[in-house]
Amino acid sequence: MAAPNAQLNKAFHFRGSSTRYGLSKGRLVTAPHRTAPQSIDDTLALLASADYLADRSLATVLFLALRMGRPIFLEGEAGVGKTEIAKVLSATLGRRLIRLQCYEGLDVAAAVYEWNYAAQMIAIRLAEAEGGVDRDRLGHDVFSEKFLIKRPLLQALEPDPAGAPVLLIDELDRTDEAFEAFLLEVLADFQITIPELGTVKAAHPPIVVITSNRTREIHDALKRRCLYHWVGYPNAERELAIVRAKVPGIAKRLSLEVVHFVQALRRQDLFKSPGVAETLDWATALSELDAVALDPATVSDTLGVLLKYQDDIARIEGSRAKELIEGLRAELRAAE
Amino acid sequence: MTAPAGEEREGRLAENIVYFARALHTAGIPVGPGSVLDALEAVKAAGVGEREDFYWTLHAVFVKKHEHSVLFDQAFKIFFRKRGYLDQLMAMMLPQAQSVPQKPQAGSSRIQEALFSGVKDQLKQEEREIVIDSRLTVSDREVLQAKDFAQMSAAEIAQAKEAIRRMVLSLDEVRTRRLAPARRGHAVDMRRTLRASMKAGGALIDLKYRGPKTRLPPIVALLDISGSMGEYTRLFLHFLHAVTDARKRVHSFLFGTRLTNVTRALRAKDPDEALAAVSASVADWSGGTRIATSLAAFNKQWARRVLTQGAIVLLITDGLERDPDDRLAFEIDRLHRSCRRLIWLNPLLRFEGFAPKARGVQAMLPHVDEFRPVHNLRSMEELCRALSSERAGQGDPTAWLRKVA
Numbered sequence: 001m002a003a004p005n006a007q008l009n010k011a012f013h014f015r016g017s018s019t020r021y022g023l024s025k026g027r028l029v030t031a032p033h034r035t036a037p038q039s040i041d042d043t044l045a046l047l048a049s050a051d052y053l054a055d056r057s058l059a060t061v062l063f064l065a066l067r068m069g070r071p072i073f074l075e076g077e078a079g080v081g082k083t084e085i086a087k088v089l090s091a092t093l094g095r096r097l098i099r100l101q102c103y104e105g106l107d108v109a110a111a112v113y114e115w116n117y118a119a120q121m122i123a124i125r126l127a128e129a130e131g132g133v134d135r136d137r138l139g140h141d142v143f144s145e146k147f148l149i150k151r152p153l154l155q156a157l158e159p160d161p162a163g164a165p166v167l168l169i170d171e172l173d174r175t176d177e178a179f180e181a182f183l184l185e186v187l188a189d190f191q192i193t194i195p196e197l198g199t200v201k202a203a204h205p206p207i208v209v210i211t212s213n214r215t216r217e218i219h220d221a222l223k224r225r226c227l228y229h230w231v232g233y234p235n236a237e238r239e240l241a242i243v244r245a246k247v248p249g250i251a252k253r254l255s256l257e258v259v260h261f262v263q264a265l266r267r268q269d270l271f272k273s274p275g276v277a278e279t280l281d282w283a284t285a286l287s288e289l290d291a292v293a294l295d296p297a298t299v300s301d302t303l304g305v306l307l308k309y310q311d312d313i314a315r316i317e318g319s320r321a322k323e324l325i326e327g328l329r330a331e332l333r334a335a336e
Numbered sequence: 337m338t339a340p341a342g343e344e345r346e347g348r349l350a351e352n353i354v355y356f357a358r359a360l361h362t363a364g365i366p367v368g369p370g371s372v373l374d375a376l377e378a379v380k381a382a383g384v385g386e387r388e389d390f391y392w393t394l395h396a397v398f399v400k401k402h403e404h405s406v407l408f409d410q411a412f413k414i415f416f417r418k419r420g421y422l423d424q425l426m427a428m429m430l431p432q433a434q435s436v437p438q439k440p441q442a443g444s445s446r447i448q449e450a451l452f453s454g455v456k457d458q459l460k461q462e463e464r465e466i467v468i469d470s471r472l473t474v475s476d477r478e479v480l481q482a483k484d485f486a487q488m489s490a491a492e493i494a495q496a497k498e499a500i501r502r503m504v505l506s507l508d509e510v511r512t513r514r515l516a517p518a519r520r521g522h523a524v525d526m527r528r529t530l531r532a533s534m535k536a537g538g539a540l541i542d543l544k545y546r547g548p549k550t551r552l553p554p555i556v557a558l559l560d561i562s563g564s565m566g567e568y569t570r571l572f573l574h575f576l577h578a579v580t581d582a583r584k585r586v587h588s589f590l591f592g593t594r595l596t597n598v599t600r601a602l603r604a605k606d607p608d609e610a611l612a613a614v615s616a617s618v619a620d621w622s623g624g625t626r627i628a629t630s631l632a633a634f635n636k637q638w639a640r641r642v643l644t645q646g647a648i649v650l651l652i653t654d655g656l657e658r659d660p661d662d663r664l665a666f667e668i669d670r671l672h673r674s675c676r677r678l679i680w681l682n683p684l685l686r687f688e689g690f691a692p693k694a695r696g697v698q699a700m701l702p703h704v705d706e707f708r709p710v711h712n713l714r715s716m717e718e719l720c721r722a723l724s725s726e727r728a729g730q731g732d733p734t735a736w737l738r739k740v741a
Contacts, residue, residue, distance in 0.1 A: 060392035105513025
């Protein structure tokens with residue numbers, strides 16, 4: 001049985017590592033393992049070290065979640081940095097990030113574990129070829145850990161030398177109630193039962209971050225087990241700091257105007273207000289275009305980066321954009 | 337600091353948190369004993385330092401919904417400013433608190449009276465008689481079936497309510513992307529196949545299959561409660577209550593001049609209790625209709641939260657818009673594009689000569705998938721059947737327009 005095993009391990013390894021979320025796209029570099037923060041100020045500093053500028057309320061919730069070993073439930077509009085929190089936690093604490101992206105129809109085979117059927121078949125054929133098949137033994141062998149393909153939830157319960165991993169359950173509202181119900185067991189006891197194998201329990205519970213865009217209400221039973229936080233849009237001051245941290249080399253005046261323009265947009269009656277992610281995209285876009293300040297023509301041309309609905313774009317484009325720019329300039333002059 | 341003093345302080349803190357939790361509970365934030373314990377643990381973990389940190393610590397534990405943030409904020413500000421503010425706090429923020437005996441607000445009592453007094457008593461009496469009468473004869477039922485809701489007497493309304501309660505929404509099914517074991521599925525269920533073949537020692541491989549799973553789609557009802565719909569609203573509310581009772585995901589909204597979400601209120605098991613709760617939460621009974629404004633509010637605030645996973649929208653209105661303009665067509669188009677099926681139920685359709693003259697009706701018709709009458713029990717039953725299957729063509733607005741023309 002040696003040959004198939006080697007193959008198996010390879011396959012297993014490959015699948016295991018594919019869910020390891022790469023941080024390569026950001027500028028975050030995994031820091032050496034460090035202990036959880038000791039106070040709220042400590043948490044703020046920790047997040048800031050990875051360029052995540054959180055407000056105090058969010059830092060409080062994170063600190064408590066780490067301290068109390070509770071999952072964090074983050075709700076908010078798209079693009080306010082909910083997912084980013086998990087990435088930053090993993091990077092700053094030096095933990096592995098395991099991400100489970102939810103979608104409609106997500107089932108146990110994709111979220112928790114699956115048996116490696118091909119390998120099981122081969123094992124059975126080999127056992128037959130050798131002759132003298134002991135049915136009970138074979139059954140036991142075939143449903144053992146080496147034939148198990150671990151999916152994100154199960155991986156999150158495994159011991160890790162770097163400390164318990166960060167488990168990101170992203171956009172939970174996309175999946176259905178049945179999966180939520182399944183999560184209850186996992187989040188309450190950090191254990192998973194595999195009928196053929198027994199119960200797997202985490203020695204150290206993972207840091208769980210759940211996000212939702214609120215396209216439907218998540219059941220109260222699940223929320224009760226978590227610390228809840230609504231991630232809102234940042235105020236102008238903090239958004240400016242975020243833009244300057246994330247878009248290095250942006251002109252000072254441009255960043256100021258970009259942020260105030262976006263803040264003004266959020267006060268308009270739009271179908272979808274731009275999030276922080278859109279602000280950053282827009283700031284980068286304008287910076288690439290070598291703009292040093294906003295002008296109505298450029299704003300109208302690049303509005304698609306900020307607004308994603310045609311009706312919203314049509315409403316703001318042209319004269320409205322001009323008014324907004326004039327308004328924010330007057331505001332900025334008054335503030336000086 | 338000596339030990340006893342510290343202990344005492346901790347005791348006081350715990351006491352305060354318990355009181356605070358109770359105040360939150362009365363204010364309508366669901367706070368259980370579990371979260372009180374959590375709060376104590378959290379406060380111990382974070383330490384009682386600055387006021388802001390304390391605020392967010394309690395917020396993290398007690399608030400589980402974005403809407404509750406406002407209530408929490410008010411409660412916190414008042415409670416932790418001065419002692420003895422508790423009673424005042426409760427009196428101030430609790431129009432919906434049922435457990436605290438208090439003077440009902442002037443407005444709500446008036447609405448309640450206008451809606452239910454007299455009628456309710458009358459209904460109760462009549463109902464009793466009906467019970468003694470036992471069952472209706474077949475012909476009685478026939479007559480009742482075809483009778484317009486608007487022309488019913490109180491007794492008949494009571495019977496209609498009974499009939500509505502008995503109406504069963506048969507299973508309307510939508511295919512999901514989830515697979516379940518099936519006799520004749522399209523995918524091989526490897527897990528079951530392998531387990532079955534293990535029983536035979538691996539000699540036989542008997543294939544097992546999986547097929548797509550189906551489930552009921554969510555229903556979102558938008559009910560017009562303006563004056564022109566007056567005779568119908570109450571029965572439709574009963575209908576919505578029956579539907580809410582039978583199905584898992586039903587969201588109900590009422591609109592006249594503004595939009596009110598009454599999903600929670602309709603969840604009460606008893607229909608009278610549910611309707612009382614609904615009437616208490618609505619401020620614009622029997623007023624004018626601003627369909628466009630209400631739909632805009634729905635599209636903006638709720639559409640993305642309730643119209644997921646293939647929702648069906650029931651729009652119950654006569655389409656008589658108070659101030660018709662282009663916005664109505666725009667908003668109904670957006671609503672149509674964000675749901676799986678938009679069904680317009682119009683009680684006015686009962687009149688033979690009903691022609692889409694009103695501008696509101698004209699604006700809305702091109703954007704609905706189905707257009708059907710609901711004015712008597714039969715049409716309501718037909719609706720239930722229509723909700724149960726994907727029979728396209730029936731109630732098709734274009735077919736109806738051709739017939740009228």
